[in-house]
Amino acid sequence: MTEAVKTQTQACNLELAAATYWWCACSRCKTQPFCDDSHKGTDFTPADLVIEDKQPVWICGCRRSGDNPMCNDTHNELA
Numbered sequence: 001m002t003e004a005v006k007t008q009t010q011a012c013n014l015e016l017a018a019a020t021y022w023w024c025a026c027s028r029c030k031t032q033p034f035c036d037d038s039h040k041g042t043d044f045t046p047a048d049l050v051i052e053d054k055q056p057v058w059i060c061g062c063r064r065s066g067d068n069p070m071c072n073d074t075h076n077e078l079a
């Protein structure tokens with residue numbers, strides 16, 4: 001599988017309303033950090049993020065988290 005391009009070195013801190021969101025895994029989407037179907041034709045699959053109550057979240061922007069779509073601080077280890 002092709003590795004996603006690291007488009008950011010930080011997490012996206014967002015306040016999300018209750019809904020299901022799709023996190024961009026391919027890093028090609030123009031609607032970062034969310035999917036706009038730009039992964040079609042690639043090996044990437046967006047990850048779902050289900051928010052049941054409005055809350056702040058830290059979404060991975062570096063594409064290296066082992067807990068996608070959430071930031072797990074792996075970005076701190078990147079050069």
Ligand code: FES
Pocket residue numbers: 009010011012059060061062063064065070071072073074075076
């Ligand atoms: S932004 Fe990717 S692990 Fe934090």
